[in-house]
Amino acid sequence: MGFGDFADVLLRYRHQENITLSELAERSGVSKSVLSRIESGETKRPGFATWKKIGSTLNIPYGLVISTYLDVTERAETLKFLLQEAIAHKNKTVIxxxxxxxxxxPRMDTFLALDHLFQTANGTDDQGIKLVLYDVLIEYTRKHGIPYYLAKGLYERYLLERDDFCNFEETYRRGKELLHYLDSLQPIERITFYYRIGGHASILGYYNECIELCRKGILEDQTDNKQKASALIAIVNSYLRLGDLVLAEFYLKQYENSEYADFRKKHLRALLHAKKGQHDEAISLYKKCLDEADHNSRISIASDLLEVYLETGRNDLIHELIESEGEFVPSGYISHPNRIKQAARYYKRKGLCQFAVGLVDEGLHSILQSISYYRQLGAFKKVTECICLLLAYHRKNEKNLSFEVMELIENICHNE
Structure with a gap:
């Protein structure tokens, strides 16, 4: 776009509104002579207040009013003003x-411009606008090799996007880019990032990566705090999933010694007992955990307790626990990624237990619920595992899948 655009836009919208220059002057409060010079191209850059009056009168979209002005100015203060105008009107394209x-x-020092952009992003409450600004900052600093602001932008964007479970896998992949620039962060930011992305890896089932990332945070962190305690939980869980009971117990003891340890130390200890085949000890601790935990934290405990009941053939206790699930299944919509994962695990195990005791339709319904939660996380590997469980059960027991179930599986495969 060039200097003729003010004239082009003015002429196009004046004809569209079917209004003469005289009528426009009367309605806008801008003199006819000024309007004539703009339309002829004689005035290359009218004052913004004048252009805004013209735009309002001719119903020119405000984004176009700002965008047209952006094309003809290099003045830093004007650009800052136009950026604020675009933000105020929430026009992401113009922002x-x-x-x-x-x-x-070229009229503003690059580092001052980057700092202004960073402060502007931090100063707005609109997450969508923040992301637009961080994306511009990240792309620019990546292209021009400015690691300090690249690290800052990647860090802030990751924290902003992390709990968006609709893109959980993609956010993790994007977040890992920051690992190359961590030296540019402050120690507290670096530690926080290690803990957050380590927990992220745990939720996605990347247990080795979880251990590596959380351990790096712990090695730098000389204090006892809630984030560190959560990282220790993630490490213990990861070692348990990987079958390394020695290191699981080593880090469990560290967690148990934390001032911030809660009922989960019993839950983790129960998991360890279960992995060692000490089922009675595990069941006893799981039950104590269910009594101590708040409602929203109980589902993961119940899920692990079901697994022990299934392994030990305690069908009576399976029925009893499932009958009481109103005491631990979250009510309403679940939004936190880790809680979504726990709900998915519970319904998967519940389905397996129901299959084991001959409740085929109920088990099928539970597995489908599990699939719906895994789909929310974008954990399609887990979705596939659940589908395989359904098919394997029906094959081994020589049962036919209903057309309704086949249609559901078809929709899942097409991600509908």
Whole structure:
């Protein structure tokens, strides 16, 4: 776009509104002579207040009003003002354009422009706008090799996106880019990032990566705090999933010694007992955990307790626990990724237990519930595992799948 755009836009919208220059002057409060010079191209850049009045009168979209002005200015203060105008009107396309223009203008020091953009992003409460600004900042600093602001942008974007379970896998992959620039972060930011992305890896089932990332945070962190305690939980869980009971117990003892340890130390200890085949000790601790935990934290305990009951053939206790699930299944919509994962695990194990005791339809319904939760996380490997469980059960027991179930599986495979 060039200097003729003010004239082009003015002429196009004046004809669209079927309004003469005289009528436009009367309605907008801008003199006819000024309007004539803009339309003829004689005035290359009218004042923004004047252009705004013209735009309002001619019903020119405000994004176009700002965008047209962006094309003809390099002044830093004007660009800052236009960026704020775009933010105020929540026009993400124009916000991106204004942010990019601010970084590209030769009339402002690059580092001052980056700092202004970073502070502007931190100063808005709109997450969508924050992400637009961080994306512009990240792309610019990556292209121009500015590691400090690249690290800051990647860090803030990751924290913002982390709990968006709709893109949980993609957010993890994008977040790992920051591992190359961690030296540019402050120690507290670096430790926080290790803990958060380590927990992220645990939820996705990347247990070796979880251990590596959380351990790096713990090695730097000389204090006892809630984040560190959560990282220890993730490490213990990961070692348990990997079958390394020695290291699981080593880190469990560290967690048990934390001031921030809670009922989960009993849960983890019960898991360890179960892995060692000490089922009575595990069941006793699981029951104590269910009594101590709040409602939203009980489902993972119940899920692990079901597994012990299934392994030991305690069908009576399986029935009893499932009958009482109103005491531990979360009510309403679940939004936190880890809680979604726990709900998915519970319904998967519940389905297996129901299959084991001959409740085929109920088990099928539970597995489908598990699939719906895994799909929310984008954990399609887990979705596939659940589908395989359904098919394997029906094959081994020589049962036919109903057309309704086949249709559900078809929809899942097409991600509908």
């Amino acid at each position: 991106e354009k204004a942010a990019q223009k601010l970084l590209d203008t």
